[in-house]
Amino acid sequence: MTLNKYRPHVLVLPEDDADRQIANGFILNPNLNNRAIQILPPSGGWLDVLHDVKTVHGPKMHNIPHRMLVLLIDFDQDTDRLTFVRTQIPETLQSRIFVLGVLRDPESLKRGIKKTKTFIKKTKTFEEIGEALAQDCADNQQTFWNHELLRHNHPELERLRSSVKPFLFE
Numbered sequence: 001m002t003l004n005k006y007r008p009h010v011l012v013l014p015e016d017d018a019d020r021q022i023a024n025g026f027i028l029n030p031n032l033n034n035r036a037i038q039i040l041p042p043s044g045g046w047l048d049v050l051h052d053v054k055t056v057h058g059p060k061m062h063n064i065p066h067r068m069l070v071l072l073i074d075f076d077q078d079t080d081r082l083t084f085v086r087t088q089i090p091e092t093l094q095s096r097i098f099v100l101g102v103l104r105d106p107e108s109l110k111r112g113i114k115k116t117k118t119f120i121k122k123t124k125t126f127e128e129i130g131e132a133l134a135q136d137c138a139d140n141q142q143t144f145w146n147h148e149l150l151r152h153n154h155p156e157l158e159r160l161r162s163s164v165k166p167f168l169f170e
Contacts, residue, residue: 008066008167009036013057015049016042018106018126019072025130031138031169046073046081050088053097061093068163069093073101075152082156098160103149112149137161138169 003009014020023039026032043049049071061067075081082099089097102109106126113129132144144150145157 003036003038005064006066007036008068008164009038010068010070010164010168011057012037012039012070012072013049013052014039014042014072015046015074015101016044016106019074019101021126022106022130022133023072025125025127025132026134028127028131029134029138029169032134033168033170036167046076046085049073050085053089058090058093058097061096068096068098068160070160071097071099071101073099074105075101075103077104079152082152096163098156098163100153100156100160103152109147109149112147137165 003011012023012026014023020039020042027034027037027039043052053069053071057069061069071085073081073085085099086094106129109129110124110126114124129144133150136142136144140161142154145153
């Protein structure tokens with residue numbers, strides 16, 4: 001489905017296939033307006049995501065004021081990665097580009113969830129993880145987002161929620 005560039009919408013740029021699968025699970029949420037979100041093909045790595053923002057998506061966003069972009073990257077336990085990535089985003093787009101991801105990588109999140117009974121017991125696939133994350137967003141909850149490998153996303157997640165909730169969740 002083609003997004004309407006004259007209405008608020010979100011593009012999701014995943015680093016790799018695991019992040020893409022999580023995003024695909026996210027858009028399965030029945031409360032989500034799937035006419036306002038699109039998952040892009042994986043870039044191939046977090047540096048490739050930055051390259052795509054600088055050369056493709058960033059320049060297009062200057063002409064499409066209702067577009068927001070979510071970068072799904074693996075932090076690979078690098079606590080400075082978010083700061084570095086944010087410094088690479090053009091100042092004029094800072095308010096419309098969001099950076100989220102697993103503290104290590106999606107595979108470690110999937111293993112961690114299986115070991116933790118406090119979280120969703122049946123979550124086995126990346127898509128099911130994405131569905132659980134979307135449900136948290138729809139319900140204004142932090143249950144799943146409070147997992148130790150996702151909790152670092154809270155400030156960025158709150159910024160994203162306030163920007164997209166009015167049009168993304170019905």
